Amino acid sequence: MLYIRKDGFREPYSRWKLTESITAAGLVNHKAYDLAKSIQRDIEGQGVDEISSDELRDIVVSQLQTIDEETAENYMTWSRVRHERIPIVILIGGPSGIGKSSVALEIAHRLGIKQVIGTDTIREIMKNMIAPSLMPAVHYSSYDAWEAITYRVREDKVIVGFREQAKAVCTGINAVIERSLREGISLVIEGVHIASEFIETSPHVVMVNMYLDNHETHKARFISRASATHVRRDAQQYIDSLDAIIRIQDYLRESAEEKGVPSLENREFEKTSAAILGIATRKMKALLT
Structure with a gap:
């Protein structure tokens, strides 16, 4: 099982949670889910069972940049909003x-x-x-x-x-x-x-x-x-x-x-x-x- 490490804690990787954060960048639901599933498959394929939330964010940004630069920028914006707990x-x-x-x-x-x-x-x-x-x-x-x-x-x-x-x-x-x-x-x-x-x-x-x-x-x-x-x-x-x-x-x-x-x-x-x-x-x- 793949785990995500953040602030000294770790939690199981959730395709649904990552899908939600990717759709905020403007990607439609089914494409966001496919990307979240693909990222999990690639990480586990390398024999890795734990990564940091920052590493996961960088992977997502890299993948989104191959699709559309603006979508990648949008993802980074909403990641920062969540990280800094900015209310909207x-x-x-x-x-x-x-x-x-x-x-x-x-x-x-x-x-x-x-x-x-x-x-x-x-x-x-x-x-x-x-x-x-x-x-x-x-x-x-x-x-x-x-x-x-x-x-x-x-x-x-x-x-x-x-x-x-x-x-x-x-x-x-x-x-x-x-x-x-x-x-x-x-x-x-x-x-x-x-x-x-x-x-x-x-x-x-x-x-x-x-x-x-x-x-x-x-x-x-x-x-x-x-x-x-x-x-x-x-x-x-x-x-x-x-x-x-x-x-x-x-x-x-x-x-x-x-x-x-x-x-x-x-x-x-x-x-x-x-x-x-x-x-x-x-x-x-x-x-x-």
């Missing part, structure tokens, strides 16, 4: 039903981040702690928060209601981010409430906004999500509210553009995940420079 918070915003949760889980998996939080969870906590009379907007779904607006407004009431809700929930999001960075814990936060105008920026925070322009595809994803997850929420209620959801999407894109936050259309899961990973990698390279 990735925020994935966008309207309901476009695949944020799936992408968030994939990004967390590739980067070895153990915590993924949905902003609806934060809203639910606030809803249970704060009376409707004090903060009415958080007691509605994002697309019908306009019902909490009892005063006359000149702007789009859907957006006014959503902004009130998002501003409140972002207070909780910012608190979670602040504590996470203070304690050195990396996490991914996803949800409709990630409105760029209300999020506090940090060199350790990576924020992206997702959208989907094809409304028929958007409807289909609501139906697919309802059947795949067996959630109690009826897909039809989202479809019936699609006009409000699209208006929220437009607001989120405008807010992101004003703050210089990248917006990505989630047409293909793999491409979107790779794009977000690339954005996070560039941010970490800048942080480490």
Whole structure:
């Protein structure tokens, strides 16, 4: 059996653990796994049963350089992030039903981040702690928060209601981010409430906004999500509210553009995940420079 030595301790070589660290560099899962398996085979073929983590890193870098120099550089970046225990918070915003949760889980998996939080969870906590009379907007779904607006407004009431809700929930999001960075814990936060105008920026925070322009595809994803997850929420209620959801999407894109936050259309899961990973990698390279 092959062992990896680090900080005076040793642990069995794990193809899955190495695969995870290689996918952070941008290599797709099956290619990363094949490389991890090949590296184990080559080392054991030399009659070696123990190497240091630094030696393993150098082997991986050497192998990746034969594939692509940038991928090798990305691997070294994320290796340093892990070694120096640098926390990172990735925020994935966008309207309901476009695949944020799936992408968030994939990004967390590739980067070895153990915590993924949905902003609806934060809203639910606030809803249970704060009376409707004090903060009415958080007691509605994002697309019908306009019902909490009892005063006359000149702007789009859907957006006014959503902004009130998002501003409140972002207070909780910012608190979670602040504590996470203070304690050195990396996490991914996803949800409709990630409105760029209300999020506090940090060199350790990576924020992206997702959208989907094809409304028929958007409807289909609501139906697919309802059947795949067996959630109690009826897909039809989202479809019936699609006009409000699209208006929220437009607001989120405008807010992101004003703050210089990248917006990505989630047409293909793999491409979107790779794009977000690339954005996070560039941010970490800048942080480490």
